[in-house]
Amino acid sequence: MPDIFVIDDQHPEDLAMLQALYSRSPASVVTHLDKLKQSGSGKFMDQYYVGYGHASIGDCGATTVFIEQVSMLVAKAVQDNPLYNGQEASTRYLDYSKQEVIDPYDNPASAAIQAQWMEIYNRVLPLLTEGLKKAYPFDPSEYKNERIWSNALYARAFDISRALLPVGTTTLLSWTTSLRAARDNLRRLKYHPLPEVREAARNIFAALLKKYPHSFNGDELDETESPRDAYAAKFALRNHVVSADDIQSQFALTPKERARIASGDIVARNQIVDLAALRRNEAEILAARPQFAALPWRLEAYGRYNFLFLLDFGSFRDLQRHRNGVCQIPLIDGQFGLNPWYTQQCAEHLSKADAAQLEQDIAVQFAAIAALPQRGVAVTPTLNQYLFPMGTQILVHTSYSVPETVYIAELRSAKTVHPSLRPIAQKMLEVLERDIPGIALYGDRDQESWSAKRGEQTIASKTA
Numbered sequence: 001m002p003d004i005f006v007i008d009d010q011h012p013e014d015l016a017m018l019q020a021l022y023s024r025s026p027a028s029v030v031t032h033l034d035k036l037k038q039s040g041s042g043k044f045m046d047q048y049y050v051g052y053g054h055a056s057i058g059d060c061g062a063t064t065v066f067i068e069q070v071s072m073l074v075a076k077a078v079q080d081n082p083l084y085n086g087q088e089a090s091t092r093y094l095d096y097s098k099q100e101v102i103d104p105y106d107n108p109a110s111a112a113i114q115a116q117w118m119e120i121y122n123r124v125l126p127l128l129t130e131g132l133k134k135a136y137p138f139d140p141s142e143y144k145n146e147r148i149w150s151n152a153l154y155a156r157a158f159d160i161s162r163a164l165l166p167v168g169t170t171t172l173l174s175w176t177t178s179l180r181a182a183r184d185n186l187r188r189l190k191y192h193p194l195p196e197v198r199e200a201a202r203n204i205f206a207a208l209l210k211k212y213p214h215s216f217n218g219d220e221l222d223e224t225e226s227p228r229d230a231y232a233a234k235f236a237l238r239n240h241v242v243s244a245d246d247i248q249s250q251f252a253l254t255p256k257e258r259a260r261i262a263s264g265d266i267v268a269r270n271q272i273v274d275l276a277a278l279r280r281n282e283a284e285i286l287a288a289r290p291q292f293a294a295l296p297w298r299l300e301a302y303g304r305y306n307f308l309f310l311l312d313f314g315s316f317r318d319l320q321r322h323r324n325g326v327c328q329i330p331l332i333d334g335q336f337g338l339n340p341w342y343t344q345q346c347a348e349h350l351s352k353a354d355a356a357q358l359e360q361d362i363a364v365q366f367a368a369i370a371a372l373p374q375r376g377v378a379v380t381p382t383l384n385q386y387l388f389p390m391g392t393q394i395l396v397h398t399s400y401s402v403p404e405t406v407y408i409a410e411l412r413s414a415k416t417v418h419p420s421l422r423p424i425a426q427k428m429l430e431v432l433e434r435d436i437p438g439i440a441l442y443g444d445r446d447q448e449s450w451s452a453k454r455g456e457q458t459i460a461s462k463t464a
Contacts, residue, residue, distance in 0.1 A: 058179040067174070071170060083181045092418065095125075100170045101168045163314065186204060190223075244333070282302075312390065322400075326397075
């Protein structure tokens with residue numbers, strides 16, 4: 001019988017050292033724990049870490065960072081990492097009316113735009129709630145109780161009205177990471193084009209250095225003249241943000257493809273997926289997969305799809321949570337307007353007068369952003385992002401293997417997923433069916449997105 005020990009009551013640096021010692025000593029972890037007790041936390045790490053000679057020891061110690069009152073752009077920057085694990089506050093379930101908003105220009109003209117977005121959000125949210133109550137009245141056969149019905153209504157109202165929240169609205173997120181991944185990701189953010197991201201990275205690093213002084217040199221975020229730093233600084237903008245022009249240039253989109261994307265369709269490039277080999281070698285495992293079973297990782301070796309489509313920034317945040325692939329952060333520049341799902345929902349659930357007023361307000365707001373240079377504001381495309389609402393469409397590029405495409409397409413086609421993202425996932429299912437006949441797929445193809453389950457997706461005290 002093997003000896004099994006579960007140890008989770010030690011300092012993360014000490015847990016890292018306990019694991020690292022396996023590579024240099026055949027002694028039991030029990031023996032190493034005795035050494036730890038004798039030397040004390042911290043000194044135990046000091047005795048070995050400097051001479052270990054391999055950064056992987058930092059992978060063995062983990063911590064969780066809680067980051068609050070930063071813009072959604074900071075949250076996306078921290079999460080733009082295939083090793084990210086964590087959670088973020090949801091605009092689909094929470095009332096953001098009292099959240100602070102970060103003005104990147106610290107200027108009355110830009111502050112007025114953000115304040116006006118919040119005024120519109122606060123005005124429209126209760127109107128949408130009342131309209132939804134009329135469209136989806138309480139039905140005891142569909143809802144377990146009125147509380148679940150009410151939760152579902154408010155969730156849909158937040159689904160729609162979040163389109164009006166400025167991207168500069170502050171949020172909260174957590175980040176569970178190994179000590180090594182923390183260091184690497186913060187180094188990556190050191191030259192991020194947004195000052196707020198750079199400041200957040202420095203503050204996170206200072207907190208980690210104070211907590212784990214034996215795992216960081218202390219100078220990781222200092223600006224140096226090293227070739228590595230010069231390289232990171234030179235390509236920082238393109239490596240952190242992708243513009244619509246960048247994507248169109250990279251994939252040489254044809255006028256026909258651009259028109260398809262503008263109409264709400266997706267363009268799927270499969271040239272780097274070996275479809276013939278998949279059909280020839282993997283037909284049985286692709287066809288026999290039961291619902292909820294994951295395809296094996298080895299199928300990733302057959303290549304990746306490149307998907308190009310328009311999506312609002314709010315739903316992009318949901319899609320970016322999938323780390324097993326490439327999901328570049330697009331530049332929010334307003335050229336594609338608001339995602340039509342939001343405007344359609346407002347037209348359906350608001351009075352004609354309220355819907356017309358909202359349409360006019362949105363047009364005025366976009367015009368005000370464009371007019372900032374005439375008001376003496378020295379704008380930049382990256383800082384302007386804070387001023388656009390979350391419903392703003394952006395040109396998105398994702399790159400997924402076949403297993404990851406199956407996973408995302410099935411998961412994100414469910415009715416509990418935001419309705420502006422579901423059609424994209426459903427189109428991914430169509431691409432898979434076209435390219436790999438016989439593949440077993442279990443996505444939700446229903447066009448209707450209302451679901452009573454939304455009223456049950458919550459975290460609440462059992463005594464509530």
